[in-house]
Amino acid sequence: MKAAVLKSFGSPLVIEEVPAPVMGTGEVLVDVAATRVLSYTNEVFSGERRYLLELPAVPGLGAIGRVRAVGPDATHLAAGDWVYCDPTFRSRDDSISPDITLQGWSARGEGGLRLQRHFRHGTFAEQTLVPTENAKRIGAIDPADAPSWCALGTCLVPYGGFLAARLQPGETVLVNGATGNFGSAAVAVALAMGAACVVAPGRNEKVLSDLVRCFGPRVRTVTLGGNEDDDRERMRRAAPGPIDLVLDLMPPSVTTPTVRAAIMTVRSYGRVVLMGGVGMQGGPGLDLPYPWIMRQCISIHGVWMYPPEAAFGLVNLARAGLLRLDQFEVTTFDLDHANDAVAHAAANSGPFKMTVLEPNR
Structure with missing residues (x-):
């Protein structure tokens, strides 16, 4: 699959073919329709923010996409479902104090790094792999609206x-x-x-x-x-x-x-x-x-990020018309122009402005 790869801090993204994710039990494979490029992405990629991110890696923090395949433990998700890929990955073996990594972005401590090494790559790619519980169904949407739905992440x-x-x-x-x-x-x-x-x-x-x-x-x-x-x-x-x-x-x-x-x-x-x-x-x-x-x-x-169930509540607010996702001014880029997207996000960081990559465009 095609992806934007960060080889080292301070270097531009390299657009190249990388192996597609291999799905295991407890995981979901998603075709990425749209993914945000945060305004401070350039600060993360330069190393200025000093985030724990082992390189090389495909960066990218959450996405709107369609399920390509699910593991045998999924009982509700199905291929073709539109989902929000929640980038906050939590370890499953300690529900009281889980280790956390933000997909393709940053880890919290050594335990978070271990998670990051397994879920190595983020969403600046045609496909992404997420834990089953991180694929949040959002209901049917017009594919053309996928970039606007990225506002969920903000x-x-x-x-x-x-x-x-x-x-x-x-x-x-x-x-x-x-x-x-x-x-x-x-x-x-x-x-x-x-x-x-x-x-x-x-x-x-x-x-x-x-x-x-x-x-x-x-x-x-x-x-x-x-x-x-x-x-x-x-x-x-x-x-x-x-x-x-x-x-x-x-x-x-x-x-x-x-x-x-x-x-x-x-x-x-x-x-x-x-x-x-x-x-x-x-x-x-x-x-x-x-x-x-x-x-x-x-x-x-x-508070760092949000609880696992938060996405469903926010989707309900959007579906009810209480939260308008269409008020965000969206500028989109294809994957070949990922570096341009990073520069654009840094220069256009105002309220209700959003830069989005569409990897499968």
Whole structure:
């Protein structure tokens, strides 16, 4: 099969023929219709992000595709089913604390690397191999809509955070990083789940205005000035009442005070979800005041990705029309132009923009 292979960090992808995956029990073989190219893919491929990814490998993080074949343990999946290939692979021999690898992207520790060595390749290829439980049926779709359905992968990340913090209809949410790709998706997901109001801070006034234009008065924007105390007060005043939940999705380049300012807007007994990248590339930690956490009874949730059942809930929101996947502006590339897709994704990383490879086009 044809695939885009990363031979070494800092080198371009090589488009070449590689052996097709060999399916075993507990696995599903999928023909890849569409797969996202994340905005920071160039940082992963250059080695800047220092992700655990053994090379050479076919990269690629999740996909929309059609089942080609299933193993003997599959009782519902069948050839021809449209599926979302969930890239979060978990070891099956410890359900309490499983090892995790993100397919074709990054592993968590030595156990995650062992998983990665088996499920060696990602989705920048004509076919991909996933554990049976990672092929999530999405129902029948028009093949032309497969690129738009890739937005599931973007929306699932904040959805996992909201599930962990048990977001309830009618609550007020602050999304820190709302002007970014994952952050803007978080605004859409929170509203789809019934949030009464989403406070959206940021420095890009155009993007903030676009969020209000897209979602209406349930979004309250805040232009940040850079002073931690002033920004915190400005965010609190923007909310119609106490802020019940703060979701942080800031990238590694953001400073600690910017993140702390948003987190400490949450009300007493409120919840904070940390899903961003602060400290991943060195530098100071978050440094939240112990007395504030304790006396205000703040719950802090560290969340990486989302639980296995999350995809089904998000598909239901999309099928019900509560979450619009068609609001994403999609630019597609064929596999031969994978390097162009990586460059395009880096240069076009705004809200509701998505770069997609179509390996079988």
